[in-house]
Amino acid sequence: MPQNVTQKIISGHLVSGIMSAGSEIELRIDQTLTQDATGTMACLQFEALGVDRVKTDLSVSYVDHNTLQMGFRNPDDHRYLKTVAEKYGIVFSPAGTGICHQLHLENFGKPGATLVGSDSHTPTAGGLGSLAMGAGGLSVALAMAGEPYTISMPQVVRVYLEGELTGWASAKDVILHLLGMLTVKGGVGKVFEFAGPGVASLSVPERAVITNMGAELGATTSLFPSDENTREFLTRMGRPQDWTELVADEGAEYDEEIRITLNDLEPLAAKPHMPDQVVTVASLAGTKVNQVAIGSCTNSSYADLASVANLFAGKHVKFETDTLVSPGSKQVLKMLASEGLLENIIDSGARLLECSCGPCIGMGGSPVSEGVSVRTFNRNFEGRSGTKDAQVYLVSPLTAAMAALHGEFTDPASWGDAPQIPELPQTIPSIRNQFIFPPEDGSKVEVLRGPNIVPLEQFAAVDADIDANVLIVAGDNITTDHIMPAGAVITALRSNVPAISEHVFERMDASFASRAKNTANGVIVAGENYGQGSSREHAALAPRHLGVRAVVAKSFARIHRANLVNFGILPLILVDKEAYAEFMQEQKITVPALAIAAGEPVELILSSGKRVTVINDLTQKELDIIRAGGLLNYVRFSKSR
Ligand code: F3S
Known part of the structure; x- marks a missing residue:
């Protein structure tokens, strides 16, 4: 029976259940990721399970959300996470190394692997062809302990891409288009599997933008096939051995199909306060912009920031528009530096932030009261930016850069010829030495807990109405x-x-x-x-x-x-x-x-x-x-x- 990509990965990892939409299935999990905001709880839960070492092929603990380390609590949490990682066989990514999803894409994600992460944007790795799902920390702790992960067998939606992006339209506009069409609950119980001739025109980081924000559809996950572009990406990242081809069989069946002609897309924006409130950027022309924030796990790849740097070359952002740039990883930062593009960002007057989540969750970089903030991020829920009455718009890096340069939304028709999307440099500097790989035997490692690490509560069973x-x-x-x-x-x-x-x-x-x-x-x-x-x-x-x-x-x-x-x-x-x-x-x-x-x-x-x-x-x-x-x-x- 011919299979689509989703069915191939699921059937290769099926522990129990039948692959019929809506049935409960259990999956063997190859990789897990945690981030610090959810990771301390996941680690406490993992410890409570009494397992001496993680049972996955790879588990990574990233510190990316709360890197400002205000007071003793965050540093204590980070020290706790580091010592748990050493003791139990988890790779540790210290604060400042980058955002979990960008780092995972660059360094660890694999086509055909199953990944659960205690962060809802874990599907970013679907850009590489992983079946990558966001989950609660406890589900991730159980996966680290070798327990299967339980989901309802999803319906598989084929998103058939034709043509290629033209003009100022970008990968972000593909997912904003889908969100406008399907709404924030349009993906519940579904996997969005991208297919069709348009796939070949998208690089892995572009695909990852789309799968990242598939989370906003409420989907179980989104993924792309693993093809020559995937091989090229992994080769440039120094991991050619991690590539395997993974494409749908001829005649594979899907539960639903959506067709998108990429050439038809134009720059889009999600208006406050929901990612599905999608309008054209042209319709917002003249709206004053107080802040522009470029980065987050959605749009902080080398290509994203290099295109911004190219637009900023020899120009200055408007002083009234506070412009923030946070690279997704130190690797992205090093590439910007080695290609001479960092200077453009610095000279433009933008603020260069640490490689972390930062303004996405209001950790620094909150907009002014009642301010309009234009962000390349994935969420614009009311108050999330740290400013309750801010108006947050979600856009592509190109749109954000133009808003920073003009101090307002302008009509893309006035922007002139669109730039080429920059390719990854031939030689990519490694950041492997930034990760802490665990010792073979962690049994002697002492887990260090500060006063902020409070033991887990045990809840009573339900034994009465x-x-x-x-x-x-x-x-x-x-x-x-x-x-x-x-x-x-x-x-x-x-x-x-x-x-x-x-x-x-x-x-x-x-x-x-x-x-x-x-x-x-x-x-x-x-x-x-x-x-x-x-x-x-x-x-x-x-x-x-x-x-x-x-x-x-x-x-x-x-x-x-x-x-x-x-x-x-x-x-x-x-x-x-x-x-x-x-x-x-x-x-x-x-x-x-x-x-x-x-x-x-x-x-x-x-x-x-x-x-x-x-x-x-x-x-x-x-x-x-x-x-x-x-x-x-x-x-x-x-x-x-
Ligand atoms: Fe971080 Fe925001 Fe993504 S908090 S993981 S950048 S959604």
Whole structure:
């Protein structure tokens, strides 16, 4: 039977289950990655599993989110991560080396490999032909311990690319076009597999831009075939041995098809405050721009920054437009330097930042109040930039550079001839000596914990129906940033669940944490696509610490739903979406937890006397995990039997 690329990788890694869309499957995982914001929790969870060494082919621990190291907490976290890596056989990438996804693409990703990462943009490695999925830290910890990773067998969408990009259109505009077409929940339960003659016109870093932001579609992942361009990229990166060809068989079948003619695309922008609010850049002409930020895991490759540097040559950005440039890795930085392009960026008046996430999560580089910030990033959720009332637009590096030079959006028709996309230099400087490779035997390594590393809490099993209070009635598209905001204070507390829990929902509802603590059990009610955005498991773990036992929503985002299960919170779906109107804050509610069966409806009893029917899409195993008080309890219990 002919197979597409997704089916080939899945069938080669299938531990259990059948490859029929929607069925639960377990996959053997070859590689894992963690980043510091989610990695401390993943490492604490890995330690709790009692395994003496990681069981994957490769696990890498990157420090890229909180490199500013304000106070002792972040450095303590980084030291903890470094010593855990040495002890358990994990490669460690210190702060400043680069952003996890760019580094992984350049140094470790492989065609045909399975990768899970505790970051939602892990699909970046799909640009190389990896099946790369974002997951909660606990799922990654289990993969590091050699446990299979469980997903629903996705539907595979063939995105058939024809023609090639012309003019000022770029890879970013391909994914913005898809987002505009499909919306932020258009990819749920799907893998986007790119195919067609247009694929050959895209380099691996361009493909990685597209697969990176496939996360914004809510997709399980996105990937490209591995072809001659992939071989060329890996060869230039000094890893020709990691290349294997991986293409769909003739006659392979797909669940759906989307066709895009690349020549038809023009520069696009996602307007505030959602990545799917896509319009043409031309339609924004005349909008003043206070800040331009170039970088992030989406658009910080050599080609991205070299094209910006070429546009900046001999020019100065507008003084009114604070312009920030953060290279994705030290390798990108070294290439810019060796090709003489760094000077263009420095001379342009742009601020050169460290190779890290930085402004993407408001870690430095926040826009001015009510400012318009034009970013090459992947998310523009309200407040994520660190400035609550900022208006953030997502664009390509070329569009961002033109906004920096003009101080406003201008019509691409006035930009003249579009530049060539720069090719990777023939000789690429290595940064292999920047990584810390673990010793063969780490048993004598002492794991160093600062006072900020608080031991994990063990949650009680579900052994009775739950009488609870409705703590909040939230709307549609609530992001993990709404639930557990990113930013300096919060990220300093990521290893300290009791402390971080004080900030749950604080930007929407300042008294949420205190109300939750004053009630034994809580329920969150929400609209569509609850928990979209990052893989941040604190958005489930911290509410669970505060006593949240169930979330009742119209629908859930994939990774967050998995995180709720992992921490013993019931994700319940309203059968009749209109019933959402029955819920009020502070209302008492009984969740018949013991009567819940996988895939079966049950009635919630409200203090108003109304009964509201909810259903779940849980497998029996997921239900058992919730009943055990979360995945860690479930695994410990299974191992002790
Ligand atoms: Fe970092 Fe932002 Fe990507 S936080 S991993 S640059 S989405």
